[in-house]
Structure formats: C-alpha cells, structure tokens
Amino acid sequence: MKKTVETFEALSASCATQLKPGANESGRMTALSSGVSEKEDVNGAPEPSRERQLALILVAVVAVASAASHGLVAWLKIETTSGHAWQIGSPQSRTVAYLAGSSLSGDAIAWNQVRDALDLRLGGWGVAGSSPWEWEPFQRRASDSKLQFLVVSPYDLNEEFLCDFHADVVSPAATIQDLWNSKSDWPFCKRVLSGYPLRYVRLLFPTVGRSQGVMAGLRDKAKALLGRKVASDEGAAGPTLSFGKEQDVPAYKREKISSWDSARILRKLALMRNACQGRHVFNGPKNLAFTRMLQQGEKQGSVVVVVLPVSPTYMKEFMTPEVTKRYEEALALAQKSAPQTQWIRLDSVQALHSNDLYSDFVHMNPDGKKMATEAFMSQLPKLISSN
Amino acid sequence: MIVRACLRNFSVEKWFLLVASYIFYVSWSIPCGFLILLTSLIDYFVGIGLERIEDKPKRKMLLVVSIVANLGVLGFFKYTNFFLDNAWRAMTSMGLQPEHWHYDIILPAGISFFTFQSMTYTIEAYRRKVKVSHSPRDFLLFVSFFPQLLAGPINRAADLLPQFKQRLRANALDFEIGLTQFALGAVKKLVISDQIAPNVDLIFSAPGNYDGFTLLQGAIGYAIQIYCDFSGYSDMAIGSARMMGFRFMENFQMPYSSVTITEFWRRWHISLSTWLRDYLYVPLGGNRKGTGRMYINLMVTMLLGGLWHGASWNFVFWGALHGVSLAVHKAWITWDPLARFKSVPAFEAVWNAFSRVLTLGVVLLGWIFFRAESWGVAIQYVTRIATWTIAGTHMVSPYILAALAGVLAAHILVQKDRVWAVELPARPLMWRIAAYSALALMLVCLSATDSAPFIYFQF
Numbered sequence: 001m002k003k004t005v006e007t008f009e010a011l012s013a014s015c016a017t018q019l020k021p022g023a024n025e026s027g028r029m030t031a032l033s034s035g036v037s038e039k040e041d042v043n044g045a046p047e048p049s050r051e052r053q054l055a056l057i058l059v060a061v062v063a064v065a066s067a068a069s070h071g072l073v074a075w076l077k078i079e080t081t082s083g084h085a086w087q088i089g090s091p092q093s094r095t096v097a098y099l100a101g102s103s104l105s106g107d108a109i110a111w112n113q114v115r116d117a118l119d120l121r122l123g124g125w126g127v128a129g130s131s132p133w134e135w136e137p138f139q140r141r142a143s144d145s146k147l148q149f150l151v152v153s154p155y156d157l158n159e160e161f162l163c164d165f166h167a168d169v170v171s172p173a174a175t176i177q178d179l180w181n182s183k184s185d186w187p188f189c190k191r192v193l194s195g196y197p198l199r200y201v202r203l204l205f206p207t208v209g210r211s212q213g214v215m216a217g218l219r220d221k222a223k224a225l226l227g228r229k230v231a232s233d234e235g236a237a238g239p240t241l242s243f244g245k246e247q248d249v250p251a252y253k254r255e256k257i258s259s260w261d262s263a264r265i266l267r268k269l270a271l272m273r274n275a276c277q278g279r280h281v282f283n284g285p286k287n288l289a290f291t292r293m294l295q296q297g298e299k300q301g302s303v304v305v306v307v308l309p310v311s312p313t314y315m316k317e318f319m320t321p322e323v324t325k326r327y328e329e330a331l332a333l334a335q336k337s338a339p340q341t342q343w344i345r346l347d348s349v350q351a352l353h354s355n356d357l358y359s360d361f362v363h364m365n366p367d368g369k370k371m372a373t374e375a376f377m378s379q380l381p382k383l384i385s386s387n
Numbered sequence: 388m389i390v391r392a393c394l395r396n397f398s399v400e401k402w403f404l405l406v407a408s409y410i411f412y413v414s415w416s417i418p419c420g421f422l423i424l425l426t427s428l429i430d431y432f433v434g435i436g437l438e439r440i441e442d443k444p445k446r447k448m449l450l451v452v453s454i455v456a457n458l459g460v461l462g463f464f465k466y467t468n469f470f471l472d473n474a475w476r477a478m479t480s481m482g483l484q485p486e487h488w489h490y491d492i493i494l495p496a497g498i499s500f501f502t503f504q505s506m507t508y509t510i511e512a513y514r515r516k517v518k519v520s521h522s523p524r525d526f527l528l529f530v531s532f533f534p535q536l537l538a539g540p541i542n543r544a545a546d547l548l549p550q551f552k553q554r555l556r557a558n559a560l561d562f563e564i565g566l567t568q569f570a571l572g573a574v575k576k577l578v579i580s581d582q583i584a585p586n587v588d589l590i591f592s593a594p595g596n597y598d599g600f601t602l603l604q605g606a607i608g609y610a611i612q613i614y615c616d617f618s619g620y621s622d623m624a625i626g627s628a629r630m631m632g633f634r635f636m637e638n639f640q641m642p643y644s645s646v647t648i649t650e651f652w653r654r655w656h657i658s659l660s661t662w663l664r665d666y667l668y669v670p671l672g673g674n675r676k677g678t679g680r681m682y683i684n685l686m687v688t689m690l691l692g693g694l695w696h697g698a699s700w701n702f703v704f705w706g707a708l709h710g711v712s713l714a715v716h717k718a719w720i721t722w723d724p725l726a727r728f729k730s731v732p733a734f735e736a737v738w739n740a741f742s743r744v745l746t747l748g749v750v751l752l753g754w755i756f757f758r759a760e761s762w763g764v765a766i767q768y769v770t771r772i773a774t775w776t777i778a779g780t781h782m783v784s785p786y787i788l789a790a791l792a793g794v795l796a797a798h799i800l801v802q803k804d805r806v807w808a809v810e811l812p813a814r815p816l817m818w819r820i821a822a823y824s825a826l827a828l829m830l831v832c833l834s835a836t837d838s839a840p841f842i843y844f845q846f
Contacts, residue, residue, distance in 0.1 A: 051559040053816055060820045065827035072832060205831040211582070214832050219785075263782035266596075270589035275836075 076217030082165035089121035098142035100135035101151030132290035146301035153308040159284035160276035167195035178285035258355035282330035294338035309347040311358040408533040419495035438519040453509035469698030497537040508544035540638040540658035557632035565629030568808035572622025580615035581835030599775040608787035644803040
C-alpha cells in the first residue's frame with residue numbers, strides 16, 4: 001500500500017512536469033492523479049461510506065431521471081407506443097381490405113371515400129415513421145384481407161430513414177437476416193441494431209432518442225405560457241397518426257411549404273438530411289420487405305400499390321437524377337417480383353407537383369389530399385372492374 | 388469493467404484489456420489492426436535496442452528507424468494524395484501534362500494519435516528518461532489501449548507504462564470521478580455538439596447563401612461544436628480510464644476562457660501541444676538560439692501541427708495563423724509597451740477584455756479555415772462576414788444560440804482552472820445527487836437522435 005502511495009506521488013510529479021495550464025496545476029494534478037481522498041487513510045484503503053454513497057447516488061439518479069423522463073413524455077404527449085390498430089367501415093361491408101402505409105398515406109388520400117366507393121371494411125396498424133419493413137409483421141395478422149393497399153413514396157422507401165419503433169415491431173432475428181440478405185454495410189447495421197438495446201433503455205427513459213420531440217414540445221409549452229401563438233408546424237412533438245380518425249386537421253397540417261421563408265426551409269432540410277445521413281438508398285431491407293409483402297398480398301387476393309409524390313422541394317434537394325434512377329429501379333424490381341399487383345402512380349400526376357399542396361416536405365395538406373384523392377379515385381373504376 | 392473487476396490476476400486482466408482493445412480497433416478495419424501491431428512491435432524492439440546499445444550513432448540510428456517507421460506510415464496513409472495532387476497542380480501550372488495519380492487510400496482510424504503516442508516511448512527511451520518495457524503485452528497495450536486509441540489524449544510513455552506495470556485498482560472515489568468526467572463528456576458531445584452539428588453543416592455547405600450574421604453564427608457554432616466534440620471525447624476517454632484505475636493526462640482546460648493566444652495553447656488539445664513543444668519545438672532549439680530562430684521554430688512547429696490535422700492547405704493555413712499569432716504575442720510581451728498602465732485596475736480590466744476578444748477572434752478565424760471544405764469556400768466565408776453581407780438568407784439557429792449561452796455561462800461564471808470531475812465528488816451527498824440527476828436528465832432528454840461521428844476521428 002505504501003508502494004502504491006509512492007507510485008501515485010511519482011505519477012503526480014511526472015504529470016505535473018508536462019501539464020502547465022495554470023497556477024493551480026500541482027494541486028489539481030495531485031487531485032487528479034491520486035486515488036486518495038482526504039477522508040481515506042494513508043494506506044489508500046477505500047472508505048466504505050463512499051461506496052455506499054455511490055450506490056445510493058446511482059439508484060437515486062436513475063429513479064429521478066426515469067420519473068422525469070416518463071413525466072415529460074406524458075406532459076408533452078410524445079408518441080411512445082407502436083402499432084395502433086384502426087378500422088373504418090362496417091362489419092357488413094362487402095370486402096375486407098388491409099391498408100399498409102405511413103402517415104403520408106393518411107394525409108394524401110381520404111380513405112373514407114375509398115371505403116364508401118368500394119364498400120370496404122378497411123383496417124390496418126399505424127406505426128409512426130414506418131415503412132414496409134415494419135408493415136410486414138402486421139400484414140401476417142391481416143390474413144382475412146382479400147384486398148391490400150400498400151402506399152409508398154421515396155421517403156418511405158429510403159433505407160436511411162429509420163423507424164423509431166422498428167425494434168418494437170420486428171424481431172432481431174428477422175432484422176439481422178434482412179440486413180445480411182441485403183448486404184447492408186456495417187455502419188447501417190449498427191444504426192438499425194442499436195434500436196434493440198434502446199428499446200429496453202426506453203422502458204426506463206422513454207425520452208431517449210426523442211430529443212426533437214422533447215425540445216419542440218417544451219418550446220410550444222413555453223410559448224403557450226407566454227401567451228404567444230404556437231408556430232403551426234411545431235404543434236407536433238413527434239410523429240402523428242391519423243388513420244381512420246375523423247377529426248379536425250391541426251393547424252400545422254394546413255400549412256403550405258410555399259409560404260415558408262428560406263431560413264425555415266433550409267433548417268428543416270438540414271434536419272431531414274441529418275436524419276437520413278444525407279443518403280438515399282432503395283435496395284436494402286425495406287425493399288426486401290416490400291417485395292415479400294407484394295408476393296404475400298398476391299397469395300391472399302389483390303394488391304394495389306399507390307406510389308405517392310413528395311414535394312418539389314424534397315425532389316430538388318434529394319431526388320437527384322441518380323437517386324431517382326435507383327428509386328425507379330427498386331420499384332421496377334418489386335413490380336417484376338409480383339406481376340399481378342396493380343400500380344397507381346400518383347407521383348406522375350403533374351398537378352400534384354406543387355409546394356402549395358404540402359404541409360411539409362412529404363405530407364400533403366388538405367388541398368393536396370383533395371387533389372390526390374380525386375386522382376386516385378379516377379383510377380378506381382379500373383380497379384373495381386378488375387376485381 | 389465488470390469483467391475486469393472479477394479478474395484477480397493483473398496479468399490476465401492486461402491480456403483481457405489488450406484483446407478488448409484490438410477487437411475494438413479491428414471492428415473498424417481488420418487490416419488496420421495489423422498496421423498498429425506492426426508499428427507497435429517495431430517500437431518495442433527499438434526500445435529494447437536502445438536500452439542495450441551504448442554506442443551513440445547506433446542508438447541514434449535506432450531512433451531514426453522508429454521515427455521513419457511511424458512517420459512513414461502516417462505520411463503514406465495521410466499525405467500521399469496531398470503530395471501527388473499538389474505535385475500534379477504544380478507541374479500543370481508549369482505547362483507540363485503529367486498523369487494525375489490519385490489512390491484510394493483509407494486513413495486508419497486514430498493513426499495520428501497512436502503513432503505520436505508510440506514515438507513518445509522511443510524518444511524518451513533514447514533520452515533515457517523512461518524505463519524500457521520488457522513486456523510486449525504491456526507495450527502493445529500502452530499503444531492500443533482503447534479509451535485513448537482513436538482520438539487521444541496522447542499519453543506519455545513515462546506516465547502510462549508504469550500504470551501497466553503495477554496494478555492500480557480504482558476505489559469508489561476514482562470510479563465516481565471517472566463516471567462524472569465521462570458523463571460531462573457525454574453531455575458535451577451528445578447534447579451540445581451533435582445538436583448544433585446539422586445547422587453548422589448547413590451553413591458551411593453553402594456560405595454564399597447566407598448573410599454575414601448567419602455566417603458568424605455558423606463560425607461560432609463550429610467553435611462550440613469542435614470544442615464540445617473533442618473535449619467531450621477526451622473527457623469520456625479520461626473518465627472511462629479513471630473508472631478502470633488508469634490516469635490519463637487532461638486534454639482541455641476551458642480554452643475559450645483564455646486571455647491570450649499563448650494561454651489558449653496551454654488549454655487546447657494539451658496533449659498535442661505539449662508533444663509538439665517537447666519533441667519538435669525544443670529539439671529545433673526552442674528559444675535557446677536567438678529571437679529570430681525562436682520565431683522560425685515556432686512557425687515550423689505550428690505549421691506541422693496544422694498539417695498533422697489533415698492533408699489540406701486549409702489546415703496548413705490554420706497552423707500558420709496560430710504560429711504567427713503566437714510569434715506576435717511573444718514579441719508583444721517582450722516589448723510590453725503598456726507596462727506602465729498595468730498598475731491601473733480599470734486599464735487592466737479593459738485590456739484583458741480586449742485581449743480576450745482578440746484571442747477569440749483569431750481562434751474563430753482559424754476555425755473557419757479548419758472547417759471549410761476548400762480554400763475558396765473559406766475565403767468566401769470570411770469575406771462575407773468581414774463585409775457584413777446582408778444579401779442571403781438570414782437564419783437564427785436556436786440550437787447554436789442556446790449552446791453559445793451555455794458555453795459562455797460556463798466560461799465566464801466558472802473559474803477557469805476548476806476541474807468539475809474532481810470537485811463534484813467532493814461535494815455533499817444531496818448536492819451530488821442533484822448534479823448527477825441534472826446530467827442524467829440532459830442525456831436522456833436532449834441527446835441528439837442522430838449522433839455525428841467524432842470530428843477528431845478523421846485525424
């Protein structure tokens with residue numbers, strides 16, 4: 001033990017000669033290099049109360065942080081659960097149909113009209129920020145659906161946009177298999193697989209990895225407290241789901257990105273670029289899942305794929321000719337794998353290529369929804385006759 | 388650390404740490420694992436030779452072997468394309484038409500750090516200031532120890548090697564100090580640096596699109612980002628080593644609180660600045676060979692220090708800017724024209740404020756060149772700020788402003804030589820619970836969703 005103290009002193013002296021930032025150096029280095037506190041004996045034996053204190057601190061900190069994290073999530077109404085089942089239509093409806101899509105599909109098409117036109121009982125599971133990779137497990141539950149709608153877009157199919165709830169919905173084994181089969185690179189695999197331990201961390205701390213929602217929510221609360229109007233696109237503290245819900249459209253969903261100032265557009269684009277690491281890739285696990293869904297859907301009955309457009313700003317920023325080519329190749333491959341599938345390309349409807357029709361870069365506002373629904377419904381007679 | 392705590396045999400523990408360090412490194416790239424092994428073994432055997440051989444020319448030759456091996460490897464991976472590109476440009480400008488050679492060379496992670504760290508051993512062994520290691524395992528562990536492998540701090544052989552010879556088991560206080568420092572580092576990196584990174588990247592990607600105010604905001608944002616990113620990593624490295632009972636040297640000490648540029652370099656990337664001082668500036672003669680030679684030595688040291696960061700003229704300029712600033716400061720304090728006014732407290736306060744702003748201004752200018760993607764972009768950036776262009780998008784980033792407020796508060800309100808990681812564990816229990824809870828809350832609520840890679844990993 002004496003030798004240990006001598007070693008500490010030697011270390012302290014050695015470090016002190018190399019580190020000269022200020023007048024407090026030697027005292028600081030002694031404190032830094034020595035493991036001996038004032039309350040410990042000269043033989044360096046640890047004081048028991050310090051260990052008990054450390055244990056108490058760890059328990060207390062975890063408890064406080066967990067309580068605060070759960071409290072924040074409840075107060076700010078941040079979405080933390082996945083897989084909300086929804087259904088529209090009566091049990092007496094002629095056809096049972098399954099709809100797989102992200103929030104983009106709920107904002108682009110008025111499914112109530114589709115339900116009425118086709119006399120459907122339409123249902124699905126809403127998972128915020130999801131893609132075919134997360135829809136597939138729910139498709140297996142919809143075994144009684146003779147008609148399936150899969151609604152996709154460049155945003156949904158971009159492999160680099162990861163769903164916050166992926167680990168809640170897809171098993172680790174299935175994820176690893178898809179990552180292996182799609183030859184995904186190691187950094188991407190790490191990003192995806194880190195969602196699994198994160199799922200358990202979120203049991204204690206549901207705000208982990210949801211800082212954007214927390215900050216947006218706190219900002220809104222602060223503004224409300226000060227009596228200021230909450231900015232329309234900042235009303236959402238996180239992903240939202242509106243399938244099957246008859247409700248007033250919140251203010252931020254009535255925005256037009258054509259009215260955004262350039263600073264706001266640039267900031268939002270930066271966030272989006274950061275979320276996808278600046279990459280647009282379409283030949284990964286999402287594509288594999290999409291293909292499997294088409295094939296499964298054909299086995300069960302009919303499949304309709306609706307390809308949605310995204311805003312011109314998004315197209316200009318992210319969908320370069322090379323990226324667009326990769327996207328079209330991915331769609332073509334999927335089409336080839338399921339030749340009976342019917343495709344409705346709303347992204348080729350020129351009238352939908354206007355920033356007036358989008359509340360953000362990918363979600364349509366009510367004006368866009370009206371036009372997109374009309375375009376979709378105009379192609380429904382072909383669908384009905386083929387059915 | 389749990390496994391380490393269970394191991395009773397120090398020898399087994401060191402093998403475990405060595406294997407863990409190599410697994411950590413080869414998870415980035417398997418060939419690079421062989422590279423670090425090769426350079427480490429070269430230096431290990433050079434050390435043995437330096438101990439056994441008394442003949443001065445032969446000892447010098449051995450040292451040259453180590454330096455050539457380390458700098459050769461560093462030079463090949465880092466500077467090959469830089470030299471080829473510049474040679475091609477030079478020949479093209481002379482009217483020649485040579486073939487433009489360019490190779491796909493992947494830079495091994497941490498190469499700038501582990502080569503410099505390994506060289507401290509052979510240089511100190513040559514000077515007979517460090518006890519030569521006769522354990523290949525201990526030496527390999529010294530070079531590859533995972534907390535400091537990828538981005539430092541660049542520890543000295545005299546400090547770290549003895550810690551592998553004699554076990555230092557961390558007590559509860561060490562663990563708490565280490566954990567505190569780790570947590571502080573994580574807050575700096577995940578809560579501050581990663582949150583402002585997208586906005587900084589946005590502004591630097593196209594400075595021509597923004598007005599002067601926005602560009603200034605971007606420069607300040609980058610200054611905060613690089614400080615929090617790098618010092619955050621250092622804190623996490625030092626903290627995790629401390630939890631395991633190892634002492635690393637400190638790498639940052641509130642550099643933006645510096646009053647002069649000389650003080651800045653005593654507080655910023657301390658392990659590199661002291662390495663450059665001890666192994667480049669002093670051997671070149673330091674200030675022992677006259678004033679003129681001192682300025683030359685200073686410039687050479689800072690130019691090479693800039694080049695160490697990357698193969699780009701931007702980094703060379705950054706080093707030159709700091710070299711000139713240090714030289715000017717040295718000349719100023721030698722001349723000291725305002726000496727007679729310094730006894731006036733009001734003057735001293737005003738002068739200190741001015742000096743602080745000037746120092747930050749020089750540092751900020753350097754960061755613009757450090758971050759800009761090219762020389763042209765850096766010039767455009769600086770010009771648009773200097774002329775306070777109002778044309779372009781005016782953007783206010785709440786993230787950058789909030790980070791600025793936090794960093795300013797920390798640097799102005801807190802005495803600059805305090806070490807929170809050591810002070811906090813000395814506080815009463817309830818105080819500590821409150822402080823650690825605040826840190827934990829920041830981490831769980833405000834950590835960036837998409838973490839950016841550590842900036843200094845690219846060096």
